[in-house]
Amino acid sequence: MLQIAEKTFDSRLLLGSGKFATSQLMQQAVTASNCQLITLAIKRLELNKPQDDLLAPLRKMDIQLLPNTSGAKTAQEAIFAAELAREALQTNWLKLEIHPDPRYLMPDPIETLLAAEQLVKLGFIVLPYCSADPVLCKRLEQAGCAAVMPLGAAIGSNQGLQTRAMLEIIIEQAQVPVIIDAGLGAPSHAAAAMELGAAAVLVNTAIASSSDPVAMAAAFADAVRAGRRAYLAGLVSTEQQAVGSSPLTDFLAAR
């Protein structure tokens, strides 16, 4: 069971709700993935445009809603977005993300730490999206974050675990769940993250932008389960030379 703050989850796959062609498809992907945590965003309302009924079906699914602060470029903006999201969804759970640079969407570590420290004091359950920096992840943990969400690669880049060596250190040191966020483009990437000992992964683009998002959601769910089981089973070490699996008898040789 995955435990974050006081809540437990059977599923170790978190879903991002963006980029799905329709909200029906997003709901079907949620069902297919058995995910129990889904991220949402907040933005200014466009007046005279009908409000779409995004939340009612998710509320029925009994899934933890995790609003993010996407769009915030500073700690101050993120705190404002967090307070809005808390009122909009009546939850103190928050995915903190601050990425001022639109090209790579790299999280700003300094603003993220500043915001995390304040948001924890304001009573939020803070899950920060952050660089795969072991020192930063430790500082975020010490600030009271309920989990850390280091990136595998740039958001939406589908490049997999580019930060693998750093993730290993983060996982080794962490006292809170490490959720690998961003960059996971294939179920094999998610399985690899779970094999490293990640507590969970968050996937959005690779599912939502697939030609069959519902089937891909199920594929990611399988991969996350397989990776977790392999981690628990204990992966064998790699060797430089061959180590035979069959007895090397000399029965083919003439006696």
Next chain:
Amino acid sequence: MHILLNDQPLQLSTNCSVSELLQQQQLVSEGLAIAINNTVISKRCWPEHKLQSNDNVQLFQIVTGG
């Protein structure tokens, strides 16, 4: 009195509450958040919170996102 609603000028009767404004705009409160003069107004205060002349009212809504 005049207020700004997401940058649009709007004429309101005096003593209009946040809840009344939302009703008038035919907005449902689920997934909605409101800030007045850059201060977030708690949902439980919406029925009593009276808007003041020249208030800068910003409405936000939950949308999909990763």
